[in-house]
Amino acid sequence: MSTETGGGIGNVDPYRVGLYAVLVGMAAFYLTPIESGLVTSFKTNTAVVETAPFAPPGGSGLTTEKWQAAVDALLRGMGNSLLYAVPATILSAFFGSITAYGLTITNWRMRYKAPLLALFVAGIFIPYQAVLVPLSQFWAQIAPLEEWLSFLWAAGINNDYVGILELIVTHVAYGIPICTILFRSYYKNISTEMVESARLDGATLRRVYRRIVFPLSTPMFAVVLIYQFTQIWNDLLFTLILVATESSAAAPVVLILAGLGQSLEGQDFGLRMAGAFFAALPTLAVYIMFGEEFAEGVAT
Known part of the structure; x- marks a missing residue:
């Protein structure tokens, strides 16, 4: 007891x-x-110097001016980033899904699938830095691109936005390998009996994908969309090559953020922190929207 x-x-x-x-x-x-x-981000410049980084600012050191200045500086770039991040994310996920479907479920001989799969795996490990020079040379040679889009410039759109189109194509091409590998690992667990039954009923490859594979891919689409959107949104190297300056009308948010709060007097840490948190809001929103499907896709 x-x-x-x-x-x-x-x-x-x-x-x-x-x-x-x-x-x-x-x-x-x-x-x-x-x-x-x-x-x-809520401290005055004086409070930043006089208080510990993790300490609250106090009454006299509290300000919201940093957030107001950050929003004013980054709002244009936020819209520009969405212009290429959203379509590039969706397209790379869709093309990766189709490619993985072709490399996993369709009846190809392994001797044909293996070399293609090896190329996609190799594409994942190509660092951004290795393609910067070829990338800039490639887009410099596509001179007719601005001529083809002349109707947009005639409508009053700044021709700097040709860089947005270049970023979309670049990120889609660079994202297809990793999306393909992620979808392939997911499609390997799909019931082959269900797919074979659909084929016996006369369903074409396109119909099998549209009616069976695509609806079952929702969890992995969430994983790929979150991953791709985060990578594309935070990328700075391709942006520096294809857009170049933060003064450009098409400058994305990461390019403007890189120079935010810098001056001859020194760095405005409160402004930089406010800008960093504001720029991270879209990625946080994506995680919240697809969080449940993301957890399901990762666990599969």
Whole structure:
């Protein structure tokens, strides 16, 4: 009877206590930089210097001017980034799905599939830096592109936006390999009996994809859309090559953010932090919208 007294203290599981302590420590480790950046975005320049990074600004050091300035500076770039990030994400996911369908479910001989699959795997490991010079030379040689789009410039659209089209094509081409591999790993687990039954009923390859494979791909589409949108939204290298300057009418948000808060007097850390959080809002929105499907797709 004496072993059951003491308010349950003797029943404490040391392993569980240790586990919770580790989890709390990890949460603090990862959230402290976010908290420091967030409170810095609400500090005046004086408060940034006089207070610790993670300390609240206090009454006299609190300001929202940094956020107002960041929104005013980045709003145009936010729209430009959406112009290429959304279509590039959707197109690369769709083409990756179709390609994976062809490499997984269709009846090809392995000796034909293997070399193609090897090319897609190799495409994943090509670093951005390795293609910057060929990429700039390629688009420099596509001179008729601006002539083909002359009707847009005649309508009053700035011809700097040809860089947006170049970014869309570039990110789609660069994203297809990783999207293909992700979808292929998912399609390998699809029931072959269901696909074979549809073929016996006379369904074509296109109809099998549209009626069976595509509806079952929702979880993996969520994974690919979140991954691709985040990669494209945060990319700076391709933007520097194809758009070049933050003063361009088509400058994306990452290009403007790179120079935000810099002046001869030094760096405005509060403005930079406010800009960083504002620029991250679209990626956060995508995670929230597709979070449940993302978890399902990762677990599959």
